[in-house]
Amino acid sequence: MSDTDFTGQGVLITGGASGIGWATAAAFAARGARVAIADLKADVAQSRAVELGDGHIGLGGDVADEAACDRIVAATAEAFGRIDVLVNCAGIVDSFAPTVEQSGAAFKRLMDIHVGGSFQMAKRAAVEMIPRKHGVIVNISSIAGALALPRRNAYTAAKHGLIGLTKALACDWAEHRIRVNAVAPGYVDTPFIAGAIEAGRLDPAIIRRRTPMGELLPPSAIADAIIFLASPLAAWVTGATLPVDGGYVAFGAASDAAVIEGG
Ligand SMILES: NC(=O)c1ccc[n+]([C@@H]2O[C@H](COP(=O)([O-])OP(=O)(O)OC[C@H]3O[C@@H](n4cnc5c(N)ncnc54)[C@H](O)[C@@H]3O)[C@@H](O)[C@H]2O)c1
Structure with missing residues (x-):
């Protein structure tokens, strides 16, 4: 059996x-989970x-609602008899409004x-x-967990906060052999980013030039990193945040990071 075979395991993915989240769901299903x-x-x-095939389930709920989280976990445990992996992917974009125009309610909602x-x-x-003395939790931070994104205060605070939460939970649950890690994606080509581009809040040409590898990442790149962190290949990795960003946070020169033909 390969190290990234999840046959028989129960995997719960929010968002x-x-x-x-969807790329990650497909990656785990393809590996037997x-x-x-x-x-x-x-x-x-x-x-x-249904698209994933027999044996998988879809559940509704708002992760900002404690009771909904309880229901989601209980329904998953009942359906599969076990939860081996939890991936916390649910998320929303920030307002991009000038800070003095941002609402406290929107800030709180994003943090929640x-x-x-x-x-x-x-x-x-x-x-x-x-x-069961076994479990893996993967949180999704961001380049905004290492760097500030102006006008995205709640998002920057939340993604920094998730790195701290990841470390705290990892240390608390290490004795139970529950590993808790995070991935920190750069700009990924998903509806989340497509919406911000369409609204004129992000410019894909600027993102490509600022990213050393010169591209928005495919969602599968993040799914692959999550598969690694959930697998026995990462058996001694806990409390870590893995950047998966095409070199974005490594780059600090006062220039573009990539030369884009025609860009
Ligand atoms: N796309 C990127 O460039 C990027 C970069 C870094 C981090 N991230 C993070 O990755 C995660 C997933 O982003 P994505 O790009 O796949 O976004 P997406 O918009 O494609 O998917 C997010 C999903 O979360 C769900 N969701 C939103 N609020 C929810 C709630 N309260 N309860 C339950 N589900 C909820 C949405 O319905 C949606 O299906 C987010 O945490 C995001 O901050 C994304």
Whole structure:
């Protein structure tokens, strides 16, 4: 059996109906796991689960709602009899408004989804994992967990916060052999970014020039890193944040990072 074979394992992915979460769901399903796709969009979560084939489930729920997190974890544990991997992918974009025009409610909502939701899902999933002395949790930070994105205060704070939460949970649960890690993607070609580009808030040409590898990343690149972190190849990796960003946060020169033909 290969190190990245997840046959028989139960995998729960929030935000699994789209983008990085969906690519991750497909990657785990292709490696034999049973996948629960949990998403605010219940209908899309269910049709995505059908797309993956027999044995997978789709669940609706808002990860900012504690009771919904409890329901999602309970339904997954009941369907699969076990939860081996939790991937916290649910997320929303920030307002991009000038800071003095930003609302406290929007700030709180973003923090509640990214940080509060990841905390609540992890806490509830750990109740399933602790007795089995096995489990892997992967949170999704960002280049915004290492660098500031102006006008995206809540997003920057949340993605920095997720790195701290990842370390704290990793240390707390190490004795139970539950590993907690994060990936920190650069700009990934998903509906999340496509929406910001369409709204004129991001310019793909500038992103490509600022990224040493000169491209927006495919969602599968993040899924591959999550597969690695969930696998026995990463058996001694916990509390870590793995940048998967085409070199974005490594680059610090006062110039473009990549020469783009025609860009
Ligand atoms: N795309 C990027 O460039 C990028 C870069 C770094 C980090 N990320 C992070 O990756 C994660 C996934 O982003 P994506 O690009 O795949 O976005 P996406 O918009 O394609 O998918 C996000 C999914 O989360 C779901 N969701 C949103 N709020 C939710 C809630 N309250 N409860 C349950 N589900 C909810 C949405 O319905 C959607 O299906 C996010 O945390 C995002 O911050 C994305």
